[in-house]
Amino acid sequence: MPQRSAEDTGRAERVHGGAYVIDAACPLVNPKDIDQQLPELRRGGVTCAVGTVASIEGSRETLHAIAAWFPTLRERCGDLCLATTAADIEAAKRAGKVAVVLQFQGGTPLDYNANLVEAFYRLGVRVIQLTYNERNPLGDGCTERTDAGLSDLGVRVIAEMNRLGVAVDLSHVGYRTSMEAIEASAAPVIFSHSNARAVCDSARNLTDDQMRAAAARGGVIGVNAFPAFVARHQAPTVEHLLDHIEYMVRVVGDDHVGLGFDFSRETEEDYKYFKYKEDVYPKPPWVYPAGIDGFAKIPNVTRGLVARGYSDDAIRKILGGNFLRIFRQVWGG
Amino acid sequence: MTQHRRPATPQAAHLKTDQEIRAHARTVHASAIVIDANGELALGQVPFDRVTPDQSFADAQRSGLTALSYTAGCWGPGALLSYENVLADLARWHGHLARYRQRLRLATCAEDIRAAKADGRLAIVLNVQDASILGRDLSVLDLLHGFGVRQVQLTYNTRNLIGDGCTERTNAGLSDFGAAVVRRLNELGILIDLSHCGRQTTLDAAAVSTRPVACTHTAARARRDIPRNKRDDELRAVAATGGVVGVVAVPSFLTNKSQATLDDVLDHIDHIVDGIGVEHVGIGTDRGVSFETATREEYYAWLAPLGFKPEVNPPWPPGVEGLACAADLPNLTEGLIRRGYDDDAIRSILGGNFLRLYEHTIGER
Numbered sequence: 298m299p300q301r302s303a304e305d306t307g308r309a310e311r312v313h314g315g316a317y318v319i320d321a322a323c324p325l326v327n328p329k330d331i332d333q334q335l336p337e338l339r340r341g342g343v344t345c346a347v348g349t350v351a352s353i354e355g356s357r358e359t360l361h362a363i364a365a366w367f368p369t370l371r372e373r374c375g376d377l378c379l380a381t382t383a384a385d386i387e388a389a390k391r392a393g394k395v396a397v398v399l400q401f402q403g404g405t406p407l408d409y410n411a412n413l414v415e416a417f418y419r420l421g422v423r424v425i426q427l428t429y430n431e432r433n434p435l436g437d438g439c440t441e442r443t444d445a446g447l448s449d450l451g452v453r454v455i456a457e458m459n460r461l462g463v464a465v466d467l468s469h470v471g472y473r474t475s476m477e478a479i480e481a482s483a484a485p486v487i488f489s490h491s492n493a494r495a496v497c498d499s500a501r502n503l504t505d506d507q508m509r510a511a512a513a514r515g516g517v518i519g520v521n522a523f524p525a526f527v528a529r530h531q532a533p534t535v536e537h538l539l540d541h542i543e544y545m546v547r548v549v550g551d552d553h554v555g556l557g558f559d560f561s562r563e564t565e566e567d568y569k570y571f572k573y574k575e576d577v578y579p580k581p582p583w584v585y586p587a588g589i590d591g592f593a594k595i596p597n598v599t600r601g602l603v604a605r606g607y608s609d610d611a612i613r614k615i616l617g618g619n620f621l622r623i624f625r626q627v628w629g630g
Numbered sequence: 631m632t633q634h635r636r637p638a639t640p641q642a643a644h645l646k647t648d649q650e651i652r653a654h655a656r657t658v659h660a661s662a663i664v665i666d667a668n669g670e671l672a673l674g675q676v677p678f679d680r681v682t683p684d685q686s687f688a689d690a691q692r693s694g695l696t697a698l699s700y701t702a703g704c705w706g707p708g709a710l711l712s713y714e715n716v717l718a719d720l721a722r723w724h725g726h727l728a729r730y731r732q733r734l735r736l737a738t739c740a741e742d743i744r745a746a747k748a749d750g751r752l753a754i755v756l757n758v759q760d761a762s763i764l765g766r767d768l769s770v771l772d773l774l775h776g777f778g779v780r781q782v783q784l785t786y787n788t789r790n791l792i793g794d795g796c797t798e799r800t801n802a803g804l805s806d807f808g809a810a811v812v813r814r815l816n817e818l819g820i821l822i823d824l825s826h827c828g829r830q831t832t833l834d835a836a837a838v839s840t841r842p843v844a845c846t847h848t849a850a851r852a853r854r855d856i857p858r859n860k861r862d863d864e865l866r867a868v869a870a871t872g873g874v875v876g877v878v879a880v881p882s883f884l885t886n887k888s889q890a891t892l893d894d895v896l897d898h899i900d901h902i903v904d905g906i907g908v909e910h911v912g913i914g915t916d917r918g919v920s921f922e923t924a925t926r927e928e929y930y931a932w933l934a935p936l937g938f939k940p941e942v943n944p945p946w947p948p949g950v951e952g953l954a955c956a957a958d959l960p961n962l963t964e965g966l967i968r969r970g971y972d973d974d975a976i977r978s979i980l981g982g983n984f985l986r987l988y989e990h991t992i993g994e995r
Binding site for chain 2: 353355409431432433434437441442443445446447448449450452572
């Protein structure tokens, strides 16, 4: 790691403390793990955690997963609040709480019914990723053997998300489905947790034209800390993750880059359940990059950006300002 | 592929009068194993059904049918996509099979169909027309097999986790999961039906399957260009597996004329026979054994949630003149004679081909 001056350290702390820090993909932010993760989120200075409530589950299981949040949020109302508007995230920052956003990492909770978008919207869901690696009724995932585009249902679901104000998330989505979704969506889209394929060649990472297409419509891409997507042939570190940020900023500009670390912990059983393909997802245990292996280490990203010469303004945008902007634009408030 | 074509000299030539032709048709029809690879017997499951069981069985008698494949779960909320509907309907049909055992028998192998012919009962092959009810769980196929289901269509009109249906905006091939479903259907001995599937999904499934596959109810797209009909390359792909294509009696699939007739059905049969050979052609009316008595409103209300698009939505009235329902099937035999098919060819189209297909998929016994 590069040497840092005391001046840089002070600047990093100041910028980080004042910034909206938004992690746009948090599988560990769920009712079961929240007690363990809350101190980590606090140490990392996280303002808003986008928590995954479903990836490949149907409506019924998802309903239960969402319902489990309500008592959790009630019992920890001093620490947590549900965010369904940008104002909720701003209020959380003022009150020193962590704002939780409910996110799907796949469209399967909708079953085959576009009306369920509104049902889940009313329950507080504000981010829906269309597919999770494999095919679902909306489109193809990025590890599927085919590269099908958006289905008719996918088109209807995006129209519903646009009408209601739910962010369209295209991480894990196959190339053609993602490009057609960017085209179909009236609102800007996000890739909540995806890296640059030019920096690390993985089916889960984005080509330059996917990044450019999203950015051209005002979209935001969250940089991911999942080890196999950060670096392929060596043990990844926070410096590799910063390389992704730097590359993305070079390709699409600092208005379109954010954070979506995807910190998770999965077992062999989970691995089978998700039917991961080994060429994309090595078997667990997954060792996250040195220097960015959990929420508590997020300030290292700020330090790294300072060391790499980013302005305070650019750093604030990357830490969460860009996601806050797009959430305001898409959700309102 | 001239050996597949219809005989140049119609064997009906020696039959002089209409009366002789009709008498011959009755003989051939009675001797044949007649299979409707996608039919319906009204036993109270249709909400707007006004046909009594007695009428149904009388019409079944008139049809000369040996077997029909019935789609479980296509009536009720959520229609074909609903796991609950499918299971409830399978349970109901096992009740029918017990209650009407003098009339019906379940067919889980080819021998059951031959036995039905011998004892004058109607064999029922249970099918499911949308494999989306599997979710992403292959073991649901074991459950369906246990319930006697021997025919599964991979997709309905829209996309599912397996592949694209034929009215989808896209033309996706078989997914990874779809390929696993095909392999499991092969292992279990369940006939794979590709009727409603999109083109690439149809071609991929035919390529992946190690057993013959079917389009149980479709028509030739070269004659009527709608998404529900199969292009010549799809028909060839099905035939290349040793499979069979069943021709429908759905007016809008056959012609854009306001009234379809038996001749339109025969034109599609001729086209497919000329393309892939008489040994690969059968019947899948997609109609009831009895003429449907739904009102126009009831009919469209049922179709609306099924993903049909305006260009495919069957017009009203739903009957082909001369083949409005399976009870009219003897007319088809007469029509095939008039078109010059010989007795063996007619019997293979009426059911011989599907019987062979069932032998090769669900098994001899």
